[in-house]
Amino acid sequence: MRKGLFSKLIVTFSVIIAVSFVIVASFLSYWFDSYSFNQRKQDLLKETQFLGPAAVKYIEGDISSEKLEDTIGSIAGYLSADIWLVDSYGYVFAVSREDDKALIGNQLLTTELEELRAGGNIEKKGDYNGYFEMPVHTFEVPVFDGDTFQCVIIMHTSMADIKGPLESVFEIIWLSALLAIILSSVVIYFVSQRVLIKPLQEINYAADRIAKGEVDKRVVIKAKDEIGELAESFNSMADALEEVENKRREFISNVSHEIRSPITSIKGFIGGILDGVVPKEKHNYYLTIAYEEIQRLTRLVNDLLDLSAIESGQFRLRIEEVDINEIIRQTVIRFEPKVMKRKVKVDVLLQGEKLMVAGDKDRLTQVITNLLDNSMKYVPVSGNINIKTVIKGSKAVVTIFNDGPHIPEAEIKNIWDRFYKADKARSSKVSTGLGLSIVRSILTQLGEDVWVENKEPKGVVFTFTLKMV
Ligand SMILES: Nc1ncnc2c1ncn2[C@@H]1O[C@H](COP(=O)(O)OP(=O)(O)O)[C@@H](O)[C@H]1O
Ligand SMILES: [Mg+2]
CATH class of the missing domain: 1.10.287.130 (Signal transduction histidine kinase, dimerisation/phosphotransfer (DHp) domain)
Incomplete structure (x- = not known):
């Protein structure tokens, strides 16, 4: 599999699961550690209740050393611990294990005796000054007869024994982590296929088809995400x-x-x-x-x-200060022959002498020419054409009106389209259907607006804006 979304999701989830299990495991191990050591301590303390009196009896000569060894042996076996008995001067006098017999007669405790004599228990973890190869948990408990300090019971339990159950708990934790990873991988696989991978593949496929020319290709994805x-x-x-x-x-x-x-x-x-x-x-x-x-x-x-x-924008408009009134005057003069021929009455009402706007002179002449050309085409013989400029705020507004037939509402949107000719039969000879497209393109490039309205009772008015300077 390539390094897709799925594998990234799996890696992320596995890491999250593993980290959370590590956190759980460390908490659990900490808790379990202190719990099992405490448990152990309780067990050992309980057994000292039997061991103590037996040791005292031995010291007082009431029981034989065999009997004492029997007692420690069975308790040691039951606790799976090594038990040593040490007298009030620190000398070992009995051990539970055959191998430890060499210790008998040796002085084991010195400094610690003070604390034990005062009645305190001592707890240690380690190899007991190098005596054991494996780490052990050592517990030293003083024994008193009445108020007299008699001896010390030393018990060693191997750490491995205590930690044994913990290890199996860890095994269970790691197994369940593995199981959780496998399970979530399966779930992630199906979920990500459904909500991510399949839809993305579909979009990808459609994009590919469209790029190859099938522009009617679409994707059907109903998800609300x-x-x-x-x-x-x-x-x-x-x-x-x-x-x-x-x-x-x-x-x-x-x-x-x-x-x-x-x-x-x-x-x-x-x-x-x-x-x-x-x-x-x-x-x-x-x-x-x-x-x-x-x-x-x-x-x-x-x-x-x-x-x-x-x-294509390749036509860099030469934006400069131009007098729109002058452009209108000159264009109207050029239409003089047509005006005479159709006996049209042209009214020109201009704002002020000069009206300076930002624009490209040739392109603005083209705009006025195209609009006036249309008016001349659709105005009836002896009809009226009115051309006006006014100032509205920071804009100069130019309107060109001609009386004549309305443009049907249904067509008003389309007249700006290239090659659109509403009255195909009448205009086909002289028209290209490009005039208004050009008008709109030029004004759009200037960042201006142009629109058309039908006037009551008859007539059509084209309006466009220009920025004043
Ligand atoms: N002054 C007008 N009065 C009525 N209809 C008009 C007027 N100006 C434009 N039109 C409509 O808009 C269409 C598109 O105009 P235009 O793009 O200039 O193309 P053309 O003038 O070559 O037909 C025209 O065919 C016509 O139907
Ligand atoms: Mg035209």
């Missing part, structure tokens, strides 16, 4: 991608379509002339139409180039 949220964001990202992809396809098909129809007719006319199908006197007529088509193509290509340049 962070993974669910991730899946949701992923899906909305995929939606956005799909939309972009669809727009791109639509754009390409639109462009091809727009280019194909003029080329087809140009080809038809010129082919007819070359074939001689078109009589000579009609040549001029058809060449004029072909020329118009070529002009339309040129316009289309120019619009497309502008649009793609503006949208």
